[in-house]
Amino acid sequence: MSNEEKDREDLPKCRVGGKDPSGSEARPRNWLVPVILLSLRDWNSYGYELMERSTRFGFDAMNPGTLYRTLRQMEKDGIVESSWETSRGGPARRMYSITDAGMTYLDFWAKSLEQYQRTMDTFFRMYTGQPLPSDENEENEKESGEGNSR
Amino acid sequence: MSNEEKDREDLPKCRVGGKDPSGSEARPRNWLVPVILLSLRDWNSYGYELMERSTRFGFDAMNPGTLYRTLRQMEKDGIVESSWETSRGGPARRMYSITDAGMTYLDFWAKSLEQYQRTMDTFFRMYTGQPLPSDENEENEKESGEGNSR
DNA sequence: GTATATAGGTGTAAACTGCACATAGATATG
DNA sequence: CATATCTATGTGCAGTTTACACCTATATAC
Numbered sequence: 009m010s011n012e013e014k015d016r017e018d019l020p021k022c023r024v025g026g027k028d029p030s031g032s033e034a035r036p037r038n039w040l041v042p043v044i045l046l047s048l049r050d051w052n053s054y055g056y057e058l059m060e061r062s063t064r065f066g067f068d069a070m071n072p073g074t075l076y077r078t079l080r081q082m083e084k085d086g087i088v089e090s091s092w093e094t095s096r097g098g099p100a101r102r103m104y105s106i107t108d109a110g111m112t113y114l115d116f117w118a119k120s121l122e123q124y125q126r127t128m129d130t131f132f133r134m135y136t137g138q139p140l141p142s143d144e145n146e147e148n149e150k151e152s153g154e155g156n157s158r
Numbered sequence: 159m160s161n162e163e164k165d166r167e168d169l170p171k172c173r174v175g176g177k178d179p180s181g182s183e184a185r186p187r188n189w190l191v192p193v194i195l196l197s198l199r200d201w202n203s204y205g206y207e208l209m210e211r212s213t214r215f216g217f218d219a220m221n222p223g224t225l226y227r228t229l230r231q232m233e234k235d236g237i238v239e240s241s242w243e244t245s246r247g248g249p250a251r252r253m254y255s256i257t258d259a260g261m262t263y264l265d266f267w268a269k270s271l272e273q274y275q276r277t278m279d280t281f282f283r284m285y286t287g288q289p290l291p292s293d294e295n296e297e298n299e300k301e302s303g304e305g306n307s308r
Numbered sequence: 309g310t311a312t313a314t315a316g317g318t319g320t321a322a323a324c325t326g327c328a329c330a331t332a333g334a335t336a337t338g
Numbered sequence: 339c340a341t342a343t344c345t346a347t348g349t350g351c352a353g354t355t356t357a358c359a360c361c362t363a364t365a366t367a368c
Contacts, residue, residue, distance in 0.1 A: 043281070054316090072317080073358080074355090098315075121282075124184040127185070132271075223328090227349085
């Protein structure tokens with residue numbers, strides 16, 4: 009048995025977050041939306057192709073149901089547009105393109121993700137043991153002093 | 159009217175992701191769990207205090223319901239322990255401490271978040287217009303070539 | 309004719325979260 | 339004493355998101 013497998017078996021089976029934070033847990037809700045918008049900003053595309061492309065953005069095994077449903081919802085919201093492409097062998101494709109509102113929405117997502125990245129940086133600074141740089145020590149240690157330190 | 163306010167009104171009211179990705183949207187599900195575990199790793203604490211501390215990790219206005227419920231669930235999962243602290247003026251506090259399983263779980267979350275950070279880096283590299291460095295151009299442009307470029 | 313790859317989709321249950329609301333001890337104030 | 343406030347912990351419910359299973363249809367290969 010490899011070490012990684014052993015680690016996994018020691019991991020508590022937590023109901024919070026399903027089982028473990030790997031895979032789907034450690035990414036924001038609707039992460040699929042900015043990923044799709046970003047893909048469509050460069051090239052128009054369709055569901056089946058977007059499924060493969062999103063694999064590069066943390067979706068190890070994208071499930072079709074969620075993707076197609078998200079695309080239809082995004083069209084209702086006006087951030088993407090679609091039209092059938094039938095001039096081709098094989099099943100018809102619903103080709104999607106991003107709208108102006110979609111571009112605006114993508115920019116907004118980018119700003120939010122930047123903010124979240126900074127928050128995660130704070131998390132990792134604290135995780136690796138360094139004190140918070142923005143924390144000016146306004147008596148916090150004393151207030152929380154009833155706990156033992158490890 | 160300020161520019162920021164104007165931007166906000168131009169934003170499409172998207173059903174995907176509630177309204178907009180600001181605030182709660184741009185962070186993973188159960189983000190509260192690693193935040194609590196990290197806080198408890200340094201000092202034992204209780205719900206009311208943890209509520210204030212989590213404000214520093216992207217929760218602008220933490221709602222008590224979610225926090226207390228999460229803490230109870232985490233205890234059921236065995237990643238934290240609690241005991242009543244009554245030797246004090248004021249209402250009793252349920253003091254929490256992290257368990258060994260909780261430490262393991264925190265490490266696991268950290269690994270997942272690191273992974274996700276790398277994914278977000280990929281997102282931002284693509285967003286700002288640079289090509290993916292891991293992308294060795296295996297005919298991808300031609301395969302996706304039916305879309306127009308912007 | 310039947311298997312396979314491509315392409316798009318629905319139904320449902322579980323999980324997560326925000327919001328409103330409920331409870332209760334201690335202390336301060338008129 | 340009445341009651342207001344701060345501290346502290348919770349429950350109920352409804353809305354959103356998502357994973358999983360399942361279904362349909364077209365074209366091509368064998």
